[in-house]
Amino acid sequence: MSALLEVRGLARAFGGVHAVDRVSFFVEKGEVRGLIGPNGAGKTTVLNLVSGLIRPSAGSIVLEGRSIAALSPHRIAGLGVARTFQNIRLFPDLSALENVLVGEHLRRRPTLLSRLLLLPSAAAEDRRARAQAGFLLARVGLGGRSAIKARHLSYGEQRRVEIARALALDPRLLLLDEPTAGMNAVEAEEVASLVRRLAAEGHAVLLVEHNVRLVMDTCDAVTVLSFGQVIADGPPSAVAQDEGVVAAYLGRARP
Amino acid sequence: MGQWLIDLYSSYESTLGYIGLNSLFALSVYATLCCGQLALGNAGFAAVGAYAAALVTMHAHGPFSLALFAGALAPAILSVPLGLPVLRLKGVFLAIATLGFGEVVRISLVNWDYVNGAQGIVAIPKLTSLWLIYLVLAAAIFVLYRLRGSKWGFALEAIREDEPAARTLGIATHRYKLAMLVLAAVLSGTAGALEAHFTFMVAPSGFTFLRAVDMLVFAVVGGTLTCFGPVLGAAFLTLLPELLREVSPLVGLEPGPLRLLANGLILLAIILFLPEGLASLPQRLVARREGGSG
Amino acid sequence: MGQQVLNGIFLGSIYALFALGYTLVFGVLDMLNLAHAAVFMLSAFVALTLVLRLHLGIAFALPLAVLSAALFGLILERVAFRPLRDRTDSNVAGLISSLAMATVFEAVALEVFGPNIARFPIGTLPDRQIAVLGGVVSVLKLGIIALALAIFLALTFLVRRTRLGRDLRAVAESPRAARIVGVDVDRVVAAAFAISSALGGAAGVLFALAFNAVSPDMGRSVELKGLSVIIVGGMGSMPGAVVAGFLLGVTEVFVVAYLGASWRDALSFAGLFVILVLRPRGLFGAASLREA
Numbered sequence: 001m002s003a004l005l006e007v008r009g010l011a012r013a014f015g016g017v018h019a020v021d022r023v024s025f026f027v028e029k030g031e032v033r034g035l036i037g038p039n040g041a042g043k044t045t046v047l048n049l050v051s052g053l054i055r056p057s058a059g060s061i062v063l064e065g066r067s068i069a070a071l072s073p074h075r076i077a078g079l080g081v082a083r084t085f086q087n088i089r090l091f092p093d094l095s096a097l098e099n100v101l102v103g104e105h106l107r108r109r110p111t112l113l114s115r116l117l118l119l120p121s122a123a124a125e126d127r128r129a130r131a132q133a134g135f136l137l138a139r140v141g142l143g144g145r146s147a148i149k150a151r152h153l154s155y156g157e158q159r160r161v162e163i164a165r166a167l168a169l170d171p172r173l174l175l176l177d178e179p180t181a182g183m184n185a186v187e188a189e190e191v192a193s194l195v196r197r198l199a200a201e202g203h204a205v206l207l208v209e210h211n212v213r214l215v216m217d218t219c220d221a222v223t224v225l226s227f228g229q230v231i232a233d234g235p236p237s238a239v240a241q242d243e244g245v246v247a248a249y250l251g252r253a254r255p
Numbered sequence: 256m257g258q259w260l261i262d263l264y265s266s267y268e269s270t271l272g273y274i275g276l277n278s279l280f281a282l283s284v285y286a287t288l289c290c291g292q293l294a295l296g297n298a299g300f301a302a303v304g305a306y307a308a309a310l311v312t313m314h315a316h317g318p319f320s321l322a323l324f325a326g327a328l329a330p331a332i333l334s335v336p337l338g339l340p341v342l343r344l345k346g347v348f349l350a351i352a353t354l355g356f357g358e359v360v361r362i363s364l365v366n367w368d369y370v371n372g373a374q375g376i377v378a379i380p381k382l383t384s385l386w387l388i389y390l391v392l393a394a395a396i397f398v399l400y401r402l403r404g405s406k407w408g409f410a411l412e413a414i415r416e417d418e419p420a421a422r423t424l425g426i427a428t429h430r431y432k433l434a435m436l437v438l439a440a441v442l443s444g445t446a447g448a449l450e451a452h453f454t455f456m457v458a459p460s461g462f463t464f465l466r467a468v469d470m471l472v473f474a475v476v477g478g479t480l481t482c483f484g485p486v487l488g489a490a491f492l493t494l495l496p497e498l499l500r501e502v503s504p505l506v507g508l509e510p511g512p513l514r515l516l517a518n519g520l521i522l523l524a525i526i527l528f529l530p531e532g533l534a535s536l537p538q539r540l541v542a543r544r545e546g547g548s549g
Numbered sequence: 550m551g552q553q554v555l556n557g558i559f560l561g562s563i564y565a566l567f568a569l570g571y572t573l574v575f576g577v578l579d580m581l582n583l584a585h586a587a588v589f590m591l592s593a594f595v596a597l598t599l600v601l602r603l604h605l606g607i608a609f610a611l612p613l614a615v616l617s618a619a620l621f622g623l624i625l626e627r628v629a630f631r632p633l634r635d636r637t638d639s640n641v642a643g644l645i646s647s648l649a650m651a652t653v654f655e656a657v658a659l660e661v662f663g664p665n666i667a668r669f670p671i672g673t674l675p676d677r678q679i680a681v682l683g684g685v686v687s688v689l690k691l692g693i694i695a696l697a698l699a700i701f702l703a704l705t706f707l708v709r710r711t712r713l714g715r716d717l718r719a720v721a722e723s724p725r726a727a728r729i730v731g732v733d734v735d736r737v738v739a740a741a742f743a744i745s746s747a748l749g750g751a752a753g754v755l756f757a758l759a760f761n762a763v764s765p766d767m768g769r770s771v772e773l774k775g776l777s778v779i780i781v782g783g784m785g786s787m788p789g790a791v792v793a794g795f796l797l798g799v800t801e802v803f804v805v806a807y808l809g810a811s812w813r814d815a816l817s818f819a820g821l822f823v824i825l826v827l828r829p830r831g832l833f834g835a836a837s838l839r840e841a
Contacts, residue, residue: 003339051423077425091416103412106425108406169425185518293641340826347644348784351776352825355818358773362815368781411677475645507735512660519652527632527647 003028003048003063004204005173010059018072019045021228022059027173032205034215034236037225038248043208044086047175050206052076055060061071063173079145080172084162084179086183090150095192096161098145100133107132108246124166136164141190164192173204180211192218212249217242224248265391272453275388275491279446281473281485282395286439288479289399291415292342292432293350295467297443299357300330302364302462304444305451309376312452319382319452326448327441336441338433354464375458376451383453391449392486395442400483404475412434441472472518476525478532489536492518552685553802559690561760561798562697563752567771568778568790569704570748576785577741578634578720579645584625585749586768587654592750593757593767594620596660600673607673611754618750619743625650625743631735666764674758693755700751701791704744708787717741721785726766770814777817782825783834793832821825 003026012020020042027033027219035043048054048062052073061069080102090099108129111122137146140160151160159175160178176195179189186189192214199205208217215222216236222230224239224249232239238244282296287294308326311317341352365373402408413421422428428471451457477488496514503510525532529539567589574582596614599605605613629646630682636642677688708714716737719727728734756771757763782789797817805813824831 053419053423073419073422074425076425077423083423085420086262089414089417089420091420094412098409098412102409102421102426103424105410105413106523110407111405112402114406116398122405129406165424227531293644344825344829346641348780348825348829350644351581351780352822354773355777355821359815359818362812362818366811366815443586457791458691471645472648508660511664512656514651515641515656516661521647522652523629523646526642526649530636530642 002062004064005064005206006060007046007050008060008062010046010049010061011057012045012054013057018228020049020056023223023225023228023230024059025223025230025233027204027206028034029172029204030199030202032219035206035208035225036210036212036215036222037231040227041225042228043225044177047177047206047208048137049115050076051081051175053212077169079171081173081187082166082169082173083175083176084166084177086177086181088155088160088162089127090158090165093149094149095147096142096153096157097130097133097147099150099161100136100168101163103136103165104128104129104132106169117185133168134171136167137161139166139167140194156187157171159183160187160191163191164228167171167198171203172184173206174198175206175208177208178210179207180209180214188214212240270493270497271383272383273389275385276446276450276453277470277473277489277493278392279388279395279449279471281437281477281489282392282399283442283446283484283487283535284467284470284474284483285401285479286435286441286442287432288474288486289437289482290432291418292435293471294342294353294436294439295350295464295471295546296337296353296356296360297439297470298462298464298467299353299360300334300440300443301332301447301450301466302357302360302459303333303447304440304459305447305462306364306370306504307378307444308448309451309457310370312379312382320416322382323448326451327445328524330440330444330447331437334437335433338436340543342429342432342436349541354467357462357467361459361462364462373459375456375460377456379451379455379457381455383449388449388453391445394483403481406433424468424486433441452490463548472522476522476532478534480531481534484532484534488532491533492521495521518526554608554799555686555690557799557802558795559694559798560802561622561795562694563640563756563794564771564774564778564798565791565794566697566700566748566755567752567775568782568794569787570745570752570777572694572779572787573741573745573748574792575779576787578594578630578643578738579679579716580647581776582625582629582630582647582742583639583644583743583772584647584651584654585745586772587658588618588621589744589749589756589813590763590765590768591621591658591753591755593753593763594658594667596637596754596757597667597669597763600669607669611751614754615747617740618753619747621654622742622744622746623739625746626739630742631738634752637661641730662765664765664828666745666762668761668763674761690759696751696755700748704748704787707744710758713737713740726754738781774814774817777821779831781820781831783817783831786831786833787833 005027010020010023011018023046025033037043043102049056049188051129052068056069057238060067063079063081066083068079091102094102109125110154111125112128114122119202134143134146137143140163142157142164145153145157150161153161163179182192188211193216207215207219219236221234222236222239223230231244231248232242280301283297302325308322311322311325312319319490337356341349344352364370370376410421410426410431413426414431418428462495473489473492474485475488476492477486478484495517499513499517500510503513506513529535571582571585574580592614595617596610599610599613600607625647629650630643633642633646675688677684678689706716716727716732719730719732720734720737725733774797778793779790782793801813801816804816
């Protein structure tokens with residue numbers, strides 16, 4: 001049985017620099033796979049490649065048996081891949097609720113004609129979409145903050161809104177890029193338990209993280225990158241004791 | 256008495272008509288600005304619409320409704336092959352490419368003998384009435400206003416704020432941008448057609464890139480957060496020269512330079528101090544008052 | 550034929566000077582300065598006024614006019630660009646505020662000088678002709694070409710060999726990094742504007758001398774062509790601006806000779822479209838301009 005996401009021999013160079021070099025890993029349905037490594041290891045580049053923002057120089061990316069390496073980002077999103085960004089890319093002048101509403105784009109019915117004809121079905125569709133967005137926000141613990149403009153939310157709140165927005169796509173594969181960066185321990189644990197629940201519901205999650213302990217607690221499998229290459233792959237306990245991994249992280253000790 | 260009223264009406268009719276027409280032109284720039292695209296080819300679209308309508312009336316002797324329809328359709332058709340390559344460009348590059356398009360249209364018209372080249376087409380019957388202009392304007396405002404809150408409206412907003420992020424959320428950004436460019440073409444083409452039958456003539460000199468820049472200025476001065484801003488900006492900047500004409504002897508400047516100076520200073524003040532345009536002034540004042548007393 | 554080429558080189562050198570100024574500001578600030586053509590026009594008027602009113606010889610009027618252009622550039626930077634530097638939409642806002650300043654400059658010129666074409670008094674300019682390369686060219690045009698070349702060389706020296714040049718390149722690369730390394734970014738940006746406007750001003754005075762015509766709308770046609778030139782050459786690339794400028798000058802002369810004057814202006818836009826669609830970064834330009 002093939003995995004939900006199969007990445008084989010993925011490579012991407014910028015000029016002479018091999019940001020990603022022959023990377024392979026799989027993500028199964030309902031699995032949380034961690035993608036860790038020191039700064040500059042190529043983790044975000046991998047996410048950019050999988051989500052279609054950049055093209056690979058070599059290798060394959062296959063989602064449920066379908067090759068997506070040459071597809072544009074919106075087609076890939078349409079196939080059920082949603083992501084968050086390392087440097088948070090919410091729409092700053094939209095409210096938290098509206099940000100999540102944008103995420104519902106693919107799930108909303110077109111109402112242009114009924115809007116122009118002032119039919120009630122348009123308003124009903126709006127209500128439904130907004131209710132759904134509100135539900136997702138509540139799910140990440142931000143029910144009370146839905147009307148606040150994204151630029152006025154705290155860092156941790158923004159990250160959670162981004163996750164809610166990604167969930168609005170009802171994705172099969174969720175790509176999370178350092179979702180707990182800048183969060184305190186309590187918030188981080190909330191995110192971690194959310195991720196575990198999502199996996200239990202059948203979503204596949206590819207989690208890029210610097211918080212190594214969180215990764216070890218949350219992930220079913222871990223891939224370690226260093227300078228664009230995979231240096232370890234396996235269950236968290238095995239990876240934590242791998243010599244190569246320890247060496248790569250030397251001097252970057254984190255609790 | 257009747258004659259006085261008629262004289263009064265005709266002197267104001269032109270201004271009122273132009274408030275409506277300029278509002279349409281401003282909305283045509285807004286159509287692409289609201290999804291973050293600075294497309295400035297609208298003078299070219301207006302020219303195509305104006306000439307298409309004029310040709311229907313003068314050469315084909317068709318009814319006015321057909322002329323208007325041609326005025327809307329011709330630039331819309333042209334906007335698609337323009338938009339497909341050009342909307343891939345970012346920021347100022349898109350602006351320059353579309354300005355270039357407008358110039359190519361103008362130069363082609365200057366060199367086309369069938370439409371009398373630089374002299375243009377004259378003696379076009381005055382078939383446009385004020386209420387028609389305002390009817391079209393109301394329809395345009397209605398459509399743009401109803402977009403808000405819909406899937407379409409939010410997609411445009413998302414593209415404006417962060418296009419790559421929007422794509423990762425499943426929004427086919429190129430399709431929306433192209434659709435808004437077509438809408439811009441329809442709006443400016445229709446306005447051009449209406450104008451041709453309001454001012455009796457069309458000529459290439461009426462569609463220079465300065466015209467496109469004027470349309471941008473209307474939209475920016477009014478504010479581009481909602482569809483009402485551009486209308487406000489157009490009304491304000493169309494009325495301004497009339498006011499200035501009265502004031503110019505007092506200030507001691509010629510009306511022409513005075514108008515330019517006022518336009519320049521207003522635009523500068525807006526972009527530096529009130530970047531969201533005149534339409535945002537009430538909000539700003541309220542916020543300042545609340546902040547002060549709180 | 551040689552005659553045409555000479556005319557083309559002469560015209561091209563003016564385009565190149567103008568485009569250099571445009572591309573310098575874009576390269577350093579990522580903003581398009583739409584007031585560049587207004588400075589082009591104003592310095593021509595300054596030169597004219599110096600000659601007409603103060604009876605200065607052109608040898609003095611020209612450098613003084615160029616200096617005044619640099620001053621206009623400093624004013625532009627301080628008033629219209631610096632306040633916008635930290636905004637997210639800074640390049641569009643910069644475009645609009647420079648547009649506003651251009652309108653103000655044009656209003657001033659209109660008010661002070663009126664809308665008509667003004668000319669230099671007889672005797673200002675040399676009118677001798679000499680035979681070169683199988684054609685006849687005026688000493689004036691040759692002088693302009695020589696002057697333009699001298700300016701290009703001086704600019705190349707400035708950018709490659711001086712500290713200011715090094716700082717300019719640093720700021721063009723990344724203003725934040727440059728600041729960290731100790732570059733006074735505000736000073737460098739102001740200098741960039743001064744130099745850029747001086748180039749535009751020089752182009753304006755030379756243009757006015759070449760055609761013996763000064764009017765408030767003289768910048769109009771050059772403005773758009775200048776945009777085409779910097780795009781074809783590559784935004785931010787100085788060699789690109791020079792090469793594309795000469796290219797436009799020479800091809801325009803040939804288009805006028807063989808196709809007629811009315812298609813001349815279409816040429817620069819045709820080139821613009823071709824480049825934007827096939828190779829958006831221009832002949833010598835750097836990074837990609839398209840989106841992901």
